[in-house]
Amino acid sequence: MMDLRELYQDIILDHGRRPRNFRTIEHPTHFAQGYNPLCGDRVTIYLTLDGDRITDISFQGRGCAISTAAASLMTEILRGKTIGDARALFAQFHVRVTGGEPTEALAEPLAEEMERLEPLTGVKAYPARVKCATLSWHALEAALSGRDGSTVKTE
Amino acid sequence: MTTASLPNDRTFPSPASGGGLGRGLDPRRLRRDFPIFANNPDLVFLDSAASAQKPRSVIDGIAEYYRTDYANVHRGVYRLSARSTELYEEARDKVRRFLNAADRREIVFVRNTTEAINLIAQSWGPAFLREGDEVLISELEHHSNIVPWQLLRDRIGIRLVVAPIDPTGGLDLSSFEAALSPRTRLVAVTHVANATGTLVAVERVVQLAHRRGARVLIDGSQAAPRLPVDVQALGCDFYAFTGHKVYGPTGIGVLYARLDVLSAMPPYQGGGEMILHVSFDKTEYQEPPHRFEAGTPDIAGAIGLGLAIDFIEELGRENILDHEEELTGYGVDRLSRIPGLRLLGAGQRRLGILSFDLEGVHPHDVAQVLDRHHVAVRAGHHCAQPLIERLGLSGTTRASLGVYNDEADIDRLAVAIEAAREMFAR
Numbered sequence: 001m002m003d004l005r006e007l008y009q010d011i012i013l014d015h016g017r018r019p020r021n022f023r024t025i026e027h028p029t030h031f032a033q034g035y036n037p038l039c040g041d042r043v044t045i046y047l048t049l050d051g052d053r054i055t056d057i058s059f060q061g062r063g064c065a066i067s068t069a070a071a072s073l074m075t076e077i078l079r080g081k082t083i084g085d086a087r088a089l090f091a092q093f094h095v096r097v098t099g100g101e102p103t104e105a106l107a108e109p110l111a112e113e114m115e116r117l118e119p120l121t122g123v124k125a126y127p128a129r130v131k132c133a134t135l136s137w138h139a140l141e142a143a144l145s146g147r148d149g150s151t152v153k154t155e
Numbered sequence: 156m157t158t159a160s161l162p163n164d165r166t167f168p169s170p171a172s173g174g175g176l177g178r179g180l181d182p183r184r185l186r187r188d189f190p191i192f193a194n195n196p197d198l199v200f201l202d203s204a205a206s207a208q209k210p211r212s213v214i215d216g217i218a219e220y221y222r223t224d225y226a227n228v229h230r231g232v233y234r235l236s237a238r239s240t241e242l243y244e245e246a247r248d249k250v251r252r253f254l255n256a257a258d259r260r261e262i263v264f265v266r267n268t269t270e271a272i273n274l275i276a277q278s279w280g281p282a283f284l285r286e287g288d289e290v291l292i293s294e295l296e297h298h299s300n301i302v303p304w305q306l307l308r309d310r311i312g313i314r315l316v317v318a319p320i321d322p323t324g325g326l327d328l329s330s331f332e333a334a335l336s337p338r339t340r341l342v343a344v345t346h347v348a349n350a351t352g353t354l355v356a357v358e359r360v361v362q363l364a365h366r367r368g369a370r371v372l373i374d375g376s377q378a379a380p381r382l383p384v385d386v387q388a389l390g391c392d393f394y395a396f397t398g399h400k401v402y403g404p405t406g407i408g409v410l411y412a413r414l415d416v417l418s419a420m421p422p423y424q425g426g427g428e429m430i431l432h433v434s435f436d437k438t439e440y441q442e443p444p445h446r447f448e449a450g451t452p453d454i455a456g457a458i459g460l461g462l463a464i465d466f467i468e469e470l471g472r473e474n475i476l477d478h479e480e481e482l483t484g485y486g487v488d489r490l491s492r493i494p495g496l497r498l499l500g501a502g503q504r505r506l507g508i509l510s511f512d513l514e515g516v517h518p519h520d521v522a523q524v525l526d527r528h529h530v531a532v533r534a535g536h537h538c539a540q541p542l543i544e545r546l547g548l549s550g551t552t553r554a555s556l557g558v559y560n561d562e563a564d565i566d567r568l569a570v571a572i573e574a575a576r577e578m579f580a581r
């Protein structure tokens with residue numbers, strides 16, 4: 001059994017306690033809610049897009065240390081990125097947290113950002129917690145797909 | 156060896172073996188009769204409210220039945236089928252005694268409590284309820300005692316009325332009484348709330364409901380494993396519980412319904428076993444309980460449930476109640492000393508369930524750390540989302556007790572909670 005601190009690394013505990021960009025955006029161009037029916041956790045992602053570039057991103061909601069840290073890290077990483085970057089990161093992140101090996105390498109600047117998400121991949125050893133790590137990303141995808149104000153479930 | 160002789164061959168110690176809490180139970184010795192603990196030596200199992208572990212007598216008894224006596228029931232003229240039928244019906248007798256029902260025909264085997272409640276909602280409901288009639292439940296209910304009534308509401312237009320809890324998480328009896336109306340036809344409440352452990356004064360609920368001419372259904376899922384149940388003394392019309400929470404197998408549960416009520420109910424599912432005579436024009440149905448047991452039943456499950464009841468009766472239900480109460484009290488004292496921990500249902504008489512909020516720490520994070528300490532608990536809304544939200548929470552961590560738990564388990568729980576608090580404290 002892996003050590004619990006591999007799941008709850010310092011960076012996760014830190015972002016879990018003091019989430020970044022934990023606020024609403026007054027007039028978002030896009031937003032959507034993620035809901036995990038397993039635990040009742042909810043996260044709302046707010047976005048301001050200029051063309052296909054994310055100029056502001058924030059979140060609100062309540063969740064466990066992992067889902068809060070995942071949302072917090074996601075917002076930090078995605079500010080200034082394009083929609084394409086966000087989707088490429090999510091695709092790769094999803095493969096990593098579910099225990100797979102990505103088949104395609106990310107472009108250099110994105111690969112570096114992917115490194116920052118590495119601490120979250122500890123969830124792959126805990127199947128029940130994978131959804132905690134991906135909830136905010138699913139909500140982001142719903143917001144980007146123009147399903148504004150919709151609620152996406154992790155199921 | 157035949158299954159019928161198993162009760163006499165049990166290996167668990169007789170009551171009064173001393174030691175531990177609860178005058179008659181010795182949890183440490185009892186654990187030896189639950190193979191799960193031999194196979195998971197470090198396990199502190201505190202999730203019996205979700206499903207209890209199984210004693211050897213149940214596990215072996217089911218296997219022995221398949222090896223020795225198995226055949227379908229109520230059909231064959233050959234000896235093995237007669238034997239199987241005898242064992243299956245013997246299990247029904249054990250359940251009758253377990254609930255002190257007046258008549259064995261009042262015992263219907265179902266899959267679980269959920270199916271028992273759905274049976275009432277789908278058979279008794281449309282036959283006896285009209286648009287505008289009211290079903291009164293409480294805020295303490297498990298989803299299984301909420302959703303079947305919502306389905307019935309959508310189908311025939313009944314009203315679903317919810318009696319509120321008081322601020323401490325108990326059923327508010329005066330509000331409950333006020334919620335009873337001339338249109339209340341059924342009161343459906345839990346005996347022990349699964350999310351908080353609150354014991355409901357069901358005797359009083361039955362009195363008040365019957366005074367208004369309403370039928371009463373009691374969800375006994377959490378009560379049946381923990382306290383003596385006497386449906387005649389309670390006077391309820393329906394009582395439901397599930398096998399896997401009373402140390403029996405999954406897939407088998409019980410609906411008790413008073414004979415006059417049950418006899419007036421139309422079939423719930425159609426098929427074999429529940430008929431007297433079938434032609435393409437018309438079918439005559441069996442009398443209860445077989446009218447409600449269409450198809451081949453979970454024969455081994457019923458026999459396993461009977462063995463679980465033997466196990467419980469051998470320990471003594473008063474002894475189990477003492478054990479649960481004393482250990483719950485110990486747990487309340489021990490957990491209350493943890494800073495930032497708030498127990499649900501404070502001030503209520505609770506039984507076997509310790510549900511808590513740890514300030515600033517999400518229940519799933521608590522449960523994850525507890526798992527690292529080999530302490531198995533449940534985290535989340537416990538299928539009682541309306542109650543948890545009413546209490547201003549999104550979820551809780553719930554430790555629940557069984558006959559195999561002792562003070563040492565509570566101590567290890569407390570140590571693990573402290574570790575979680577340390578890890579996540581802001």
